[in-house]
Amino acid sequence: MDIFSHLIYGFQVVLEPINFLYCFVGVFIGTLIGVLPGIGPVGAMSILLPSTFGVSPVTGVIMLAGIYYGAMYGGSTTSILVNIPGEAASVVTCLDGYQMARQGRAGPALGISAMGSFIGGTFSIIALMFLVYPLAEIALKFGPPEYFSLMCLGMTIVAYLVKGSLIKAVIMAIIGLTLGCIGTDLISGKLRFVFGVSQLSDGINIVPLAMGLFGISEVLTNIEKPLKRMIYETKIRHILPNLEDWKKSLGPIARGSIIGFFLGILPGGGSILSSFVSYSTEKRISKHPEEFGRGAIEGVAGPETANNAATGGAFVPLLALGIPPNVIMALLLGALLIHGVAPGPMLIIKHPDVFWGTIASMYVGNAMLLLLNLPLIGIWVKLLKVPYRILFPLILLFTLIGAYSINNSTFDIFLMIFFGIVGYLLRKFEYEEAPLLLAFILGPMLEQAFRQSLIMSNGKLSIFFVRPISLGALILSIALFISTGITVFRKARKEVIKYGQKT
Amino acid sequence: MVKKHKQYLSFQWCNKRKEGLYMSKKFIILILIIGGLMCLDKAIGKESSFPTKPIELVCPYGAGGSTSMGTRIIAGTLSELLGVPVIVNNKPGAGGSIGAAYVAKSKSDGYTLFVFNSGSNGVTPAIRSVEYKNADFELFGQYAIQTLAMVVKNDAPWKSLEELVIYAKKNPGTLKYATSGIGTSAHFGMELFKSAAEGLKIDHVPFKSGPEYIAALLGGHVHMGILFLVDIKGPVEAGKLRILATATEKRLEDYPDIPTFSELGYPEVKLTAWYGIAAPNGVPKEISDKLKDALYKTFRHPEVKKMLIHIGYVPVFRDAEQFKKFVSEEEKKFQKIAKEANIRVD
Numbered sequence: 001m002d003i004f005s006h007l008i009y010g011f012q013v014v015l016e017p018i019n020f021l022y023c024f025v026g027v028f029i030g031t032l033i034g035v036l037p038g039i040g041p042v043g044a045m046s047i048l049l050p051s052t053f054g055v056s057p058v059t060g061v062i063m064l065a066g067i068y069y070g071a072m073y074g075g076s077t078t079s080i081l082v083n084i085p086g087e088a089a090s091v092v093t094c095l096d097g098y099q100m101a102r103q104g105r106a107g108p109a110l111g112i113s114a115m116g117s118f119i120g121g122t123f124s125i126i127a128l129m130f131l132v133y134p135l136a137e138i139a140l141k142f143g144p145p146e147y148f149s150l151m152c153l154g155m156t157i158v159a160y161l162v163k164g165s166l167i168k169a170v171i172m173a174i175i176g177l178t179l180g181c182i183g184t185d186l187i188s189g190k191l192r193f194v195f196g197v198s199q200l201s202d203g204i205n206i207v208p209l210a211m212g213l214f215g216i217s218e219v220l221t222n223i224e225k226p227l228k229r230m231i232y233e234t235k236i237r238h239i240l241p242n243l244e245d246w247k248k249s250l251g252p253i254a255r256g257s258i259i260g261f262f263l264g265i266l267p268g269g270g271s272i273l274s275s276f277v278s279y280s281t282e283k284r285i286s287k288h289p290e291e292f293g294r295g296a297i298e299g300v301a302g303p304e305t306a307n308n309a310a311t312g313g314a315f316v317p318l319l320a321l322g323i324p325p326n327v328i329m330a331l332l333l334g335a336l337l338i339h340g341v342a343p344g345p346m347l348i349i350k351h352p353d354v355f356w357g358t359i360a361s362m363y364v365g366n367a368m369l370l371l372l373n374l375p376l377i378g379i380w381v382k383l384l385k386v387p388y389r390i391l392f393p394l395i396l397l398f399t400l401i402g403a404y405s406i407n408n409s410t411f412d413i414f415l416m417i418f419f420g421i422v423g424y425l426l427r428k429f430e431y432e433e434a435p436l437l438l439a440f441i442l443g444p445m446l447e448q449a450f451r452q453s454l455i456m457s458n459g460k461l462s463i464f465f466v467r468p469i470s471l472g473a474l475i476l477s478i479a480l481f482i483s484t485g486i487t488v489f490r491k492a493r494k495e496v497i498k499y500g501q502k503t
Numbered sequence: 504m505v506k507k508h509k510q511y512l513s514f515q516w517c518n519k520r521k522e523g524l525y526m527s528k529k530f531i532i533l534i535l536i537i538g539g540l541m542c543l544d545k546a547i548g549k550e551s552s553f554p555t556k557p558i559e560l561v562c563p564y565g566a567g568g569s570t571s572m573g574t575r576i577i578a579g580t581l582s583e584l585l586g587v588p589v590i591v592n593n594k595p596g597a598g599g600s601i602g603a604a605y606v607a608k609s610k611s612d613g614y615t616l617f618v619f620n621s622g623s624n625g626v627t628p629a630i631r632s633v634e635y636k637n638a639d640f641e642l643f644g645q646y647a648i649q650t651l652a653m654v655v656k657n658d659a660p661w662k663s664l665e666e667l668v669i670y671a672k673k674n675p676g677t678l679k680y681a682t683s684g685i686g687t688s689a690h691f692g693m694e695l696f697k698s699a700a701e702g703l704k705i706d707h708v709p710f711k712s713g714p715e716y717i718a719a720l721l722g723g724h725v726h727m728g729i730l731f732l733v734d735i736k737g738p739v740e741a742g743k744l745r746i747l748a749t750a751t752e753k754r755l756e757d758y759p760d761i762p763t764f765s766e767l768g769y770p771e772v773k774l775t776a777w778y779g780i781a782a783p784n785g786v787p788k789e790i791s792d793k794l795k796d797a798l799y800k801t802f803r804h805p806e807v808k809k810m811l812i813h814i815g816y817v818p819v820f821r822d823a824e825q826f827k828k829f830v831s832e833e834e835k836k837f838q839k840i841a842k843e844a845n846i847r848v849d
Contacts, residue, residue, distance in 0.1 A: 053810070143722055144719070186711060189848040190848075199596060317714075330714070334814065337813055338813050345741040456725070
């Protein structure tokens with residue numbers, strides 16, 4: 001019961017007019033930058049950071065947090081409508097969301113991702129509220145060996161992202177791993193594939209890569225065939241998901257909430273990874289895996305829920321340990337520190353208004369986002385009626401600004417254009433980009449964890465098998481690997497037999 | 504008739520001209536306004552000279568880090584004092600050398616300023632090839648330092664630095680230390696300590712970021728580290744980490760019971776990170792005087808100091824001369840450590 005009286009206190013904090021206003025401003029800005037392709041929350045948050053110096057710490061954090069989860073809400077919009085991810089975490093949503101839009105079901109796709117985001121977001125706040133301290137302790141048990149085994153598990157996902165040829169997907173994954181090698185080797189300090197270009201010495205940023213492969217290449221392929229778009233613009237059926245959509249989506253939303261929250265706790269690309277994991281989970285357990293990639297609503301509901309649930313998870317290490325798991329959380333940490341509020345185990349005792357105010361503000365903010373986003377769906381769907389010759393220069397403009405804003409570097413713009421052309425060629429030859437991106441995210445983390453573990457064990461590989469969490473993850477990934485292999489083999493055999501019977 | 508014809512003609516002309524006249528009237532007004540504004544600008548320019556447009560303050564690290572936070576604190580007050588916006592431009596990459604090279608190549612008109620710090624201008628030039636040297640910058644002054652301390656987990660068996668050294672000598676290769684990467688202050692600090700305590704074999708486990716290695720320390724996956732106080736303050740106060748020694752000149756006010764490395768017999772182990780403001784070399788004297796004046800007022804501003812302390816800095820003021828002398832000593836020190844411990848990024 002105690003926790004509820006605290007929560008009521010938190011709501012009292014949020015409902016103060018200034019906090020309420022800042023919460024709205026936060027989620028509004030968040031939705032905007034989420035919708036604009038390429039422009040991420042980091043830039044907006046760091047520009048608005050000084051505006052929080054003058055207000056109380058809780059007010060500042062409420063606004064900045066609003067930007068963060070607001071961006072995750074808005075990120076799906078352009079993925080669904082124009083096949084361009086608004087946020088790196090919404091890359092997976094393109095796979096089925098855009099297909100739904102092409103079938104005239106943009107409304108239900110947007111609707112289910114708004115509802116899924118709301119449910120995932122709310123779930124993660126509840127979980128955060130009850131489990132923040134025990135979870136933080138568990139998170140600390142994850143050292144390099146555990147990360148390595150988890151990343152191995154993650155690599156098995158590649159198989160589920162495939163629509164066409166598995167061989168091509170593996171090739172793409174290898175290219176992704178190679179791209180991930182670019183930059184300074186963490187352990188030895190050697191520069192790899194840098195060729196004297198100092199901008200490459202920290203590796204390639206994910207935003208220019210993802211925006212190039214998905215955004216620019218999409219625009220390039222679309223301007224080839226301007227008339228084709230007209231066909232699916234006209235037959236937009238209903239705006240909101242129907243009962244059947246809901247039935248299909250409930251399971252993915254529930255699983256996505258859990259996957260997102262727990263992966264969000266881990267440092268690194270928690271929200272991006274969670275959307276990939278959710279997608280592959282849904283495809284794995286679905287009775288109709290062949291529908292994925294062709295407009296399955298489960299493929300939208302799961303990942304969109306997961307990337308929003310991950311935002312709540314990311315608060316666990318920040319609030320409980322004072323450790324920010326990503327750049328966005330580091331900015332929030334800064335906003336608190338500047339007022340002399342240090343997050344960590346003592347936060348809940350020393351500054352209960354900050355702790356409970358932030359948590360309550362996330363309930364309020366999520367509700368605001370739902371109210372803000374549901375009426376917007378109608379407007380977004382109408383956006384499809386905007387002629388592409390007007391739409392595509394705007395898309396290009398925003399992706400260019402977005403790529404520049406990451407490091408304020410023109411190099412990133414050229415990098416994005418380069419990957420745009422690469423992506424265009426890949427599409428022409430029917431290679432899929434998603435496995436490349438996943439391998440690009442996982443590869444460096446996998447390598448880093450592997451080598452750190454080996455330093456820890458003085459070179460003994462046994463370190464991965466003597467630690468229970470690591471062993472469990474490894475066994476699971478081997479099992480998944482074998483079972484996928486068997487499915488692929490059976491499929492191939494069937495086809496061979498079919499072929500044989502034909503001839 | 505002729506007259507009439509002329510009139511007719513002129514009427515037509517007039518009509519056309521009228522349009523033209525009308526347009527040109529607008530155009531003339533526009534020119535007058537623009538010209539007036541330009542004169543005004545020049546007049547203001549002549550009266551108060553500098554600054555007349557926004558100033559760019561380049562921070563060579565990313566938006567989430569503490570250097571960027573400190574930069575934004577300085578920018579706020581500096582902008583109030585100078586009366587023009589001071590815009591923070593984060594240009595991260597390659598150990599701060601991308602931002603530093605960008606500033607070194609900028610115009611020295613006083614509109615581009617730089618956060619001159621121990622990373623991009625101390626450690627990085629000592630371990631990688633960079634496209635600038637410290638002589639390319641005109642230093643205005645230093646506003647803060649950050650201190651480092653050695654921590655172990657609260658349940659570690661070593662209660663003092665001495666016990667740790669004895670254990671490490673008995674069991675070479677079993678202990679591991681964490682850093683946030685090659686060539687960071689944490690890395691330099693530990694290498695400094697290892698060479699001071701002759702023959703210690705403690706392996707280096709680099710992590711990608713500060714938060715990652717603090718998590719590794721708290722989880723007991725690595726044994727120790729020499730870290731920025733700001734990063735460990737929370738866990739230390741909560742009793743999760745224990746400080747064994749500080750790498751400072753004197754004992755810290757917040758932890759009067761904790762000895763410094765020099766008290767324990769390692770006088771070489773002194774390391775701080777420092778932060779100042781500089782501009783590309785060759786700023787005209789009246790502009791640099793004006794900037795210095797505003798900067799020193801900012802550095803000494805009580806509100807600025809308070810905010811800097813909150814984000815883990817120790818406000819330590821050095822004027823242009825003192826800072827220049829200090830930096831040249833530090834440069835040599837970093838080069839020596841890098842050479843002895845063979846730390847290179849290439």
